[in-house]
Amino acid sequence: MAQAATEAAQTARATIGDSEFDRDTAVTLREEGVYDAELSAGWTIIHAVNGGYLLALLGRALGEALPHADPFSVSAHYLTASVPGPAVIRTQTVRTGRTLSTGQASLFQYAEDGSEIERIRVLATYGDLDALPDDVxxxxxxxxxxxxxxxxxxxxxxxxxxxxxxxxxxxxxxxxxxxxxxxxxxxxxxxxxxxxxxxxxxxxxxxxxxxxxxxxxxxxxxxxxxxxxxxxxxxxxxxxxxxxxxxxxxxxxxxxxxxxxxxxxxxxxxxxxxxxxxxxxxxxxxxxxxxxxxxxxxxxxxxxxxxxxxxxxxxxxxxxxxxxxxxxxxxxxxxxxxxxxxxxxxxxxxx
Amino acid sequence: MAQAATEAAQTARATIGDSEFDRDTAVTLREEGVYDAELSAGWTIIHAVNGGYLLALLGRALGEALPHADPFSVSAHYLTASVPGPAVIRTQTVRTGRTLSTGQASLFQYAEDGSEIERIRVLATYGDLDALPDDVxxxxxxxxxxxxxxxxxxxxxxxxxxxxxxxxxxxxxxxxxxxxxxxxxxxxxxxxxxxxxxxxxxxxxxxxxxxxxxxxxxxxxxxxxxxxxxxxxxxxxxxxxxxxxxxxxxxxxxxxxxxxxxxxxxxxxxxxxxxxxxxxxxxxxxxxxxxxxxxxxxxxxxxxxxxxxxxxxxxxxxxxxxxxxxxxxxxxxxxxxxxxxxxxxxxxxxx
Structure with missing residues (x-):
């Protein structure tokens, strides 16, 4: 019984890949290096979309665009406040190496006339966290x-x-x-x-x-x-x-x-x-x-x-x-x- | 005599704008947002040009390109090792505001075939240090x-x-x-x-x-x-x-x-x-x-x-x-x- 209850509790938990966070930070490839996203109202505070949620969105897009999957160093400059709704993430591969890749990404939203407004820009270096040395x-x-x-x-x-x-x-x-x-x-x-x-x-x-x-x-x-x-x-x-x-x-x-x-x-x-x-x-x-x-x-x-x-x-x-x-x-x-x-x-x- | 000696010592000191550092981090406007520079061998360690010297070069170029003069936050990703010799710094104004401006800059050097090799890329937000509040x-x-x-x-x-x-x-x-x-x-x-x-x-x-x-x-x-x-x-x-x-x-x-x-x-x-x-x-x-x-x-x-x-x-x-x-x-x-x-x-x- 105790084991069954434990398994039920485990089943109830969201998993990596199938959770609010994963659904709301999903990105859709539009063309090479360009990803569409929908900023969810579920991650707002006061009047703006949370900056960490935006960072995760950009981080996911870069993880898909770069040959390495794990963020090592992510430098973000916040430009204008984001609001719930559609967004596009444009990435650029700056350099790829054996152990590290560097990329850039910007998240844009749309003005009433359809023009793009940049919200946040990041420079980031990615690698493989599992490949780091154990000597810490x-x-x-x-x-x-x-x-x-x-x-x-x-x-x-x-x-x-x-x-x-x-x-x-x-x-x-x-x-x-x-x-x-x-x-x-x-x-x-x-x-x-x-x-x-x-x-x-x-x-x-x-x-x-x-x-x-x-x-x-x-x-x-x-x-x-x-x-x-x-x-x-x-x-x-x-x-x-x-x-x-x-x-x-x-x-x-x-x-x-x-x-x-x-x-x-x-x-x-x-x-x-x-x-x-x-x-x-x-x-x-x-x-x-x-x-x-x-x-x-x-x-x-x-x-x-x-x-x-x-x-x-x-x-x-x-x-x-x-x-x-x-x-x-x-x-x-x-x-x-x-x-x-x-x-x-x-x-x-x-x- | 003591006063004369003090004045002589003061005269001997380099000043901001007229020093090794200022001469070696000078940039020359080539066209809007683009600056030529010469990486001095005087700032090398082991086999590479020092990364702080490079940062100061990029910082100077951005201070000239942006409407605000003082670096507040500078995020640098180092891509390849720099060597003494000619370089070009390409800047982009990302956003300008009343109190803050954000820009991007990359320093490139030249391959044997004349193509540009990116050495370092920075995102930076500039402002006016004198305008910061006294309440610290x-x-x-x-x-x-x-x-x-x-x-x-x-x-x-x-x-x-x-x-x-x-x-x-x-x-x-x-x-x-x-x-x-x-x-x-x-x-x-x-x-x-x-x-x-x-x-x-x-x-x-x-x-x-x-x-x-x-x-x-x-x-x-x-x-x-x-x-x-x-x-x-x-x-x-x-x-x-x-x-x-x-x-x-x-x-x-x-x-x-x-x-x-x-x-x-x-x-x-x-x-x-x-x-x-x-x-x-x-x-x-x-x-x-x-x-x-x-x-x-x-x-x-x-x-x-x-x-x-x-x-x-x-x-x-x-x-x-x-x-x-x-x-x-x-x-x-x-x-x-x-x-x-x-x-x-x-x-x-x-x-």
Missing amino acids: RTTALPPAMPDRDHCLGPSDGAPRIPGSSAITDRLDIKLDPATVGWAVGAPSGKGEMRGWFGLADGRDADALSLLLTVDALPPTSFELGLTGWTPTVELTTHIRCRPARARCASPSPPATSRAASWRRTPRSGTAPTASSPSPASWRRPRAPSRRTRTTSPAPVRAQSRAGASSSQWARPMVTSRSRRRVCLTTSRSRSGPASSSADAVITMWST | RTTALPPAMPDRDHCLGPSDGAPRIPGSSAITDRLDIKLDPATVGWAVGAPSGKGEMRGWFGLADGRDADALSLLLTVDALPPTSFELGLTGWTPTVELTTHIRCRPARARCASPSPPATSRAASWRRTPRSGTAPTASSPSPASWRRPRAPSRRTRTTSPAPVRAQSRAGASSSQWARPMVTSRSRRRVCLTTSRSRSGPASSSADAVITMWST
């Missing part, structure tokens, strides 16, 4: 963070935002309570955002979905007490390894009900203050679900930080294959009310 | 580091490298002794490289010369005990403010003699081991010069780190105009013998 040296350890059931998601409060919060239905983000002071008018002042990341339908992470993850957390400027729209100017992502696909054993509701719990339902609650334009309110956690299961998608620990760290690395470098779990690093510029909010270094670990 | 919040502090006279430069040992070390004559780098163990066969294992950076002819740093600085330190992989060529795949630079131009009062030889001290002179000494392919040996410092002067170029503290840091930020964020002295952050991928050597986060402070 790093001092990095995953951030100390409560387990998922003690972290906070949008379903822990009442969504109140001006405009769309559709993307919260697609994601399974649980923020470290230490980084959600902004939602209750008490930002920590530390400029950090930390949480567990997964896709709401249970799809495992892969290199492509990491490109979505890099733009999924609320801006670190919220925890500095700074509000307002902080559009991304540039975002570079370096993917270091495939995220782990091992199942974690922590108690969590089955994927299907967890996805459902992210649907917006009217709920009484304290409206966010004017100083916390939260895409959804992050409140005290509800009691953890008592249901336990032996499998769930392996979430990714994501951490972004404003400004530049100067803290010393006390730990010696170690060589360990397990350290490959540091699956990406990024750097980023935003335009915003304080120039430090323009900085973020994002690091992700898979469990 | 960061936890970053400059790294603890000995003063310049207790740091080590190439003139502290005998240069022994296969190929060119010409670039060491252009630069005034003094490495923290804690990060030069690699030069004597005792790498620290920490994957850090830290030092004072200046130009040998005394030219002050500006936003453009920072693009050179980001590729000026030896690879962090040396301090991991890893040897071999580790070409840069991608390098993104976010410039946050103009470096300070205040003069520092620390004792240092006049610029002219300091520049001279970087010339290669035969010297007896221990040859580097096979495991330390140093562009120059970094040995115990000679006694600091007894000459003191009241002015010298303001050097930049540069620090690069392999891997991804997970150390916590203990300090609260502070708001301070002086914190603007964190003048840039970068992220980088290299291809190399260990995939962690592929990572580096570079941060720079001006004094």
Whole structure:
């Protein structure tokens, strides 16, 4: 019986290739190097399509256009805000080599007169993540963070935002309570955002979905007490390894009900203050679900930080294959009310 | 007399616009958006032209082509190794706005049959550094580091490298002794490289010369005990403010003699081991010069780190105009013998 229940839970989860994320980032070859796409309204926040979703679309097109399939380094410059609807991705192969290929891609949408408007342009180098050497040296350890059931998601409060919060239905983000002071008018002042990341339908992470993850957390400027729209100017992502696909054993509701719990339902609650334009309110956690299961998608620990760290690395470098779990690093510029909010270094670990 | 001597020293220093760096990164308009350049042999290391010098050349061309003059975010993908000689830079204006402009530029050299070979391609967003808000919040502090006279430069040992070390004559780098163990066969294992950076002819740093600085330190992989060529795949630079131009009062030889001290002179000494392919040996410092002067170029503290840091930020964020002295952050991928050597986060402070 227990085994049957486990298998049923596994069946309910979306899989890589058959998930919301995969359907909504599908691209259709129009002609060599040119791909049609449809920007889904399901990935919007406030008034724009999420930048990580766009990055994944471009990443998928480049993975098809280039001889190598895996994004290694993706440098994106955001030009104009994207809206749901048709788009075209034009790619160019810049250089191909034995181990690396470099390409360029731009996503365009259409003006009323039919002319193309460029939304985002990327330069990217692709390779084969499986071919990277096992010798990895790093001092990095995953951030100390409560387990998922003690972290906070949008379903822990009442969504109140001006405009769309559709993307919260697609994601399974649980923020470290230490980084959600902004939602209750008490930002920590530390400029950090930390949480567990997964896709709401249970799809495992892969290199492509990491490109979505890099733009999924609320801006670190919220925890500095700074509000307002902080559009991304540039975002570079370096993917270091495939995220782990091992199942974690922590108690969590089955994927299907967890996805459902992210649907917006009217709920009484304290409206966010004017100083916390939260895409959804992050409140005290509800009691953890008592249901336990032996499998769930392996979430990714994501951490972004404003400004530049100067803290010393006390730990010696170690060589360990397990350290490959540091699956990406990024750097980023935003335009915003304080120039430090323009900085973020994002690091992700898979469990 | 003292005042006359000071003025003479000041006169001897190269100035922004009239220095080795400015002459060697000059570009000549061929037609709209297209610039001719001559890659100088003076900026080579081993067998290739330095990647930071190339970045500065592209940065200068884009600063001329775009309506905004200052590089904010520059994402570079390195395609093939450059060699001294003629080159052409082709720029494209991608988008212009009130506060930001985005452009693209590629540097090409010529094959024997006259066809163009692309060396490096960049996407870059430019703006006006003086127009950034004063409200800066960061936890970053400059790294603890000995003063310049207790740091080590190439003139502290005998240069022994296969190929060119010409670039060491252009630069005034003094490495923290804690990060030069690699030069004597005792790498620290920490994957850090830290030092004072200046130009040998005394030219002050500006936003453009920072693009050179980001590729000026030896690879962090040396301090991991890893040897071999580790070409840069991608390098993104976010410039946050103009470096300070205040003069520092620390004792240092006049610029002219300091520049001279970087010339290669035969010297007896221990040859580097096979495991330390140093562009120059970094040995115990000679006694600091007894000459003191009241002015010298303001050097930049540069620090690069392999891997991804997970150390916590203990300090609260502070708001301070002086914190603007964190003048840039970068992220980088290299291809190399260990995939962690592929990572580096570079941060720079001006004094």
